[in-house]
Amino acid sequence: MWWILAAAAAVALCHWLLKRPHKYWIEKGVKQGRPIFLFGDSWEQLSQKQSHPEMVQMVYNMCPNTRYSGIYQLLQPTLVLKDPDLIRQIAVKDFDHFVDHPAFIPEDSDPLWNNNLFALTGKRWREMRATLSPAFTSSKMKYMFSLISQSGEQFVKYFLKKNEDVITVEMKDIFTRFANDVIANTAFGVQCDSLVEPKNEFFVMGKKATDFSGFWKNLKFMLFFIAPKLSDVFKVRFFSEEVNQFFTSLVRTNIQSRETHGVVRPDMIQLLLEARKNRLKHEELHSIQDTGFATVEEHEFTKNAKKIEREITDQDIASQALVFFFAGFDTVSSLMSLMSYELAVNPDVQDKLLLEVDEALETCNGKITYEVVLGMKYMDMVVSECLRKWPNSVATDRISTKPYTIEPKYPDEKPVHLEKNTSVWIPIFAIHRDPKYYPEPDRFDPERFNDENKAKIKPYTYLPFGTGPRNCIGSRFALLETKILFFYILSHFRIIPVQKTPIPLVLCKKQLNLNAKDGYWLGLQRSSKI
Known part of the structure; x- marks a missing residue:
């Protein structure tokens, strides 16, 4: 009989120990929802009943009329920042307390991942960011x-060769192939045509590197975040060994060939090699146009930071090139897919953009130029609104690198003391859809970003590329790539809904990244001008 009582006591103790972490925010006087035993606020997403953007929206709305609220990713407490002024305070003003992203995986388990700019922490991140930022200025975008x-x-040209008036395509597939070719060319010095050669090795490896669909992959990400030591025990890696070897070998061979034969190309590896020789300077020519309203500026914190004193290794270059590919392969193709969808279901917006494309073509006599593309105001408004409604980074995070206190602002608040290594979330997707900042947030309206209206946008409520010194270093590249492609598409085609087009759009619940449940099926209708 005693062993039954002992077992019951052990079960009760385990239950108490597992349930107690979900009282963390209550004990700090922070409002929270009703976390599910063991799974916290992550169960709906983990069980694929809710997409990641829907989860972000849920936790944002969970405790209305608060500047912040508490959630739990499994047992991990996370503070959700909802007030723009508080976001500025933590992400910019007091950035020295929140320099890092939470670590996904143990430092030594996957060198290719852990040496990239996103994963680096502290002094190593500051030095690498200061070293690389000159490679992402608008003058370098013109270079590429x-x-x-x-x-x-x-x-x-691939689609112009098809003898069809309306070509039905799945946009995410074709845009991923385009993004693959751009990244291969601009980051790795490899020329591909993934529409003509759909199974080329570069594209296949890219798909493997960026595929996060399925329950077990979602669980692996949770394991990275919640129990990094356990990930180390089981040798769980961010990228597979196959992906690691392919990209590392590709970069090393490329560098060796360039140095042996004196090859110089206007691409990312060349810029990283220049950074290795400390030849890159952070300078902008005032005559160079920037890539648009959504562009994030390099912060003085990193502009003035000390650059890497040691030599940048081939491994460092491979890591930066791969994360550049990782970001460009999926997130940019998602932006393009969602923009094409919005143009198709909002024909009045497309009509206006087509008119601007025609005017631009006339200006440059049919030959696209950097200045003409970036001079297209309505194109920038459309891209900016797409990033407002569908930000690819639906949330961003930081971790406190030292203790920090959020002082009370309202009578019902008290000081919130954050210990070192506390996670904080900025729910970008939900902020962009808050009617307090964007009336009728589900409506696609580029006029929000005309010259008059964009000046009225409240600071820190438009964050498609993050904010503060740790914002996305590749914002200019993503915007330029998107604008160039849509200039070419709309010069020859109109994007229209077809029978398979899902209206309204339903988000996929099986992937962490932003995607449509049934794909982005649309038609490319030949322009009557051709």
Whole structure:
């Protein structure tokens, strides 16, 4: 009989120990929802009943009329920041307390991942960011413009060869292939045509590197975040060994060939090699146009930071090139897919953009230029609104690198003391859809970003590329790539709904990244001008 009582006591103790972490925010006087035993606020997403953007929206709305609220990713307490002024305070003003992202995996388990700019922490991140940021200025985008333009021209020529008035395509597939070719060309010095050669090795490896669908992969990400030591025990890696070897070997071979034969290309590896020789300077020519309203500026914190003193290794370059690919392969193709969808279901918006494309073509005599593309105001408004409604980074995070206190602002608040290594979330997707900042948030309206209205947008409520010194270093590249491709597409085609087009759009619940449940099926209708 005693062993039954002992077992019951052990079960009760385990239950108490597992349930107690979900009282963490209550004990700090922070409002929270009703976390599910063991799974916290993550169960609906983990069980694929809820998409990641829907989860972000849920936790944002969970405790209305608060500047912040508490959630739990499994047992991990996370503070959700909802007030723009508080976001500025933590992500910018007091950035030195929140320099890092939470670590996904143990430092030594996957060198290719852990040496990239996103994963680096502390001093190593500061030095790498300061070293790389000159490679992502608008003048460097102009430097790479011709390579991106080549891929855009190649993309459109493929569809112009088809003898069909309306070509039905799944947009995410074709845009992923375009993004693959652009990244291969601009980051790795490899020329691909993934529409003509759909199973080329570069594209296949890219798909493997960015596929996060399915329950077990979602669980693996949770394991990275919640129990990094356990991930280390089981040797769980971010990228597979196959992906690691392919990209590392590709970069090393490329660098060796360039140094042996004196090859110079206007691409990312060349810029990283220049950074290795400390030849890159953070300077902008005032005559160079920037890529648009959504562009994030490099913060003085990193502009003035000390650069890497040691030599940048081939491994460092491979890591940066791969994360550049990782971001560009999926997130940019998602932006393009969602923009094409919005243009198709909002024909009045597309009509206006088509008119601007025609005017731009006349200006440049049919030959695309960097200045003409970036001079298209309505194009920028459309891209900006798409990033407002569908930000690819639905949330961003930080971790406190030292103790920090959020002082009370309202009578019902008290000081919130955050210990070192406390996670905080900025729910970008939900902030962008808050009617307090964007009336009728589900409506696609580029006029929110006309010259008059964009000046009225409350600071820190538009964050498609994050904010503060740790914002997305590749915002200019993503915007330029998107604008160039849509310039080419709309020069020859109109994007229209077809029978398979899902209206309204339903988000996929099986992937962490932003995607449509049934794909982005649309039609490319030949322009009568051709």
